[in-house]
Amino acid sequence: MFWLYILFSEKCKKFYVGYSVDVDARLLRHNSGMVNATKNCRPYIFKAKKTFPSQKEAMQEESRIKNKKSSKYIQWLIEGNW
Template sequence: MFTVYVLYSLTATRYYIGVTSDVAGRLRRHNSSHKGFTGKASDWQLVYTEIYEEKSEAMKRERELKSWKSRSCLEALISSAGS
């Protein structure tokens, strides 16, 4: 199983989209001090997930979400999952 996930940081006021087979472990690594995009903040929270059987499907969906380049579309997706 592979998970497409969206994180949000209140400090950075940014979203991050990724794929993993271990969401909890990946979130811990995002919140640890390191170089890279998510290393700038340590308050990343999981706000959205989608689960796929195949890694290729998950990576395709990740690319799709990243191609939106629209915060409002991403926020609409997140809120629709909560309703």
């Protein structure tokens, strides 16, 4: 099972979308500065997470969300539309 997750940085007011098998361990990596894409905006908190049966499906959904390039769309998902 794979998780797709949405993180939020209060410091930078930015969302980050990713996928992982172990979302709790992945959040620790983000918040410890081990992920280049997120190290400057730490700390992050979970805003949403959803399971997918395969890595392929999680990656497809991640790509779909990222291609929107819209924080308003991500906020809409978080508010229960996902």
